[in-house]
Amino acid sequence: MVVDQSLRDLSDAEIDRIFAALADATRRDILRQSMLRDQSVSELARNYAMSFAAVQKHVAVLERALLVTKERRGREQIVHSNPAALRTAARLLDAYEALWRDRIHRIEAILGAETPQSGTDQGTQQ
Amino acid sequence: MVVDQSLRDLSDAEIDRIFAALADATRRDILRQSMLRDQSVSELARNYAMSFAAVQKHVAVLERALLVTKERRGREQIVHSNPAALRTAARLLDAYEALWRDRIHRIEAILGAETPQSGTDQGTQQ
DNA sequence: CTAACCTACAACCAAATGGTTGTAGATCAG
DNA sequence: CTGATCTACAACCATTTGGTTGTAGGTTAG
Numbered sequence: 001m002v003v004d005q006s007l008r009d010l011s012d013a014e015i016d017r018i019f020a021a022l023a024d025a026t027r028r029d030i031l032r033q034s035m036l037r038d039q040s041v042s043e044l045a046r047n048y049a050m051s052f053a054a055v056q057k058h059v060a061v062l063e064r065a066l067l068v069t070k071e072r073r074g075r076e077q078i079v080h081s082n083p084a085a086l087r088t089a090a091r092l093l094d095a096y097e098a099l100w101r102d103r104i105h106r107i108e109a110i111l112g113a114e115t116p117q118s119g120t121d122q123g124t125q126q
Numbered sequence: 127m128v129v130d131q132s133l134r135d136l137s138d139a140e141i142d143r144i145f146a147a148l149a150d151a152t153r154r155d156i157l158r159q160s161m162l163r164d165q166s167v168s169e170l171a172r173n174y175a176m177s178f179a180a181v182q183k184h185v186a187v188l189e190r191a192l193l194v195t196k197e198r199r200g201r202e203q204i205v206h207s208n209p210a211a212l213r214t215a216a217r218l219l220d221a222y223e224a225l226w227r228d229r230i231h232r233i234e235a236i237l238g239a240e241t242p243q244s245g246t247d248q249g250t251q252q
Numbered sequence: 253c254t255a256a257c258c259t260a261c262a263a264c265c266a267a268a269t270g271g272t273t274g275t276a277g278a279t280c281a282g
Numbered sequence: 283c284t285g286a287t288c289t290a291c292a293a294c295c296a297t298t299t300g301g302t303t304g305t306a307g308g309t310t311a312g
Contacts, residue, residue: 035225
């Protein structure tokens with residue numbers, strides 16, 4: 001399995017940016033909106049009780065995190081979502097979770113090897 | 127499928143805390159370390175080129191995000207990872223990604239319905 | 253052309269973040 | 283008991299963040 005292949009080329013700073021971008025409800029909603037349908041920045045901005053400039057900044061944060069891209073169309077800027085980055089983040093979390101599973105399996109393996117039937121194996125771990 | 131069942135009880139603020147906690151390389155490493163093996167705070171702190179108090183704060187951030195729990199053992203505080211919270215975050219990202227897939231399918235459905243066999247359907251898409 | 257619209261960006265501000273040092277309490281070892 | 287260790291927490295500081303308003307430039311509509 002090559003699950004972590006796409007993770008290898010992500011620097012710590014890039015991962016920082018992705019999770020930081022996701023750590024805000026407004027930005028998550030903007031991401032959600034742009035997943036459903038490509039929209040201009042001002043179109044997105046109308047959904048929120050804050051200034052256009054504030055939404056513009058949120059989009060910029062998402063853009064630096066590579067979660068969305070912008071494309072000029074006439075006078076407006078269309079926001080496209082980038083599912084690949086999101087998928088990458090999800091896989092990264094899966095990888096962390098896998099560590100836990102490995103640990104459990106490791107412990108089970110030790111217990112299984114040391115005590116095939118009896119239950120006294122003190123002092124053998126670590 | 128009840129994939130999002132565990133997501134329903136997560137407030138925006140809680141999700142904020144989870145992603146914010148993950149948006150720091152040191153904290154991700156602490157999480158990783160505690161996934162591999164339960165460790166005391168000072169034991170964890172020895173891995174990083176910063177003060178004990180700084181690491182203590184990072185652990186506190188992870189704790190408020192429910193990504194780890196602490197358990198007193200004598201004079202030390204043992205940090206346990208909480209894979210459930212991590213899994214929840216991963217599923218949340220999957221849910222966002224699913225929006226994208228639904229969108230694609232929706233578009234395909236429209237195109238497919240309008241042109242069952244022929245291939246000339248200009249002007250029908252939004 | 254003119255007015256309305258969409259965007260970019262700077263300046264500013266309050267609050268949160270990530271680090272430090274210092275102090276103090278609890279627990280363990282000798 | 284004494285000293286070393288582990289933790290908690292406060293105070294402080296620099297930087298970042300999330301919001302604002304204001305100004306200006308490019309684009310479309312009438």
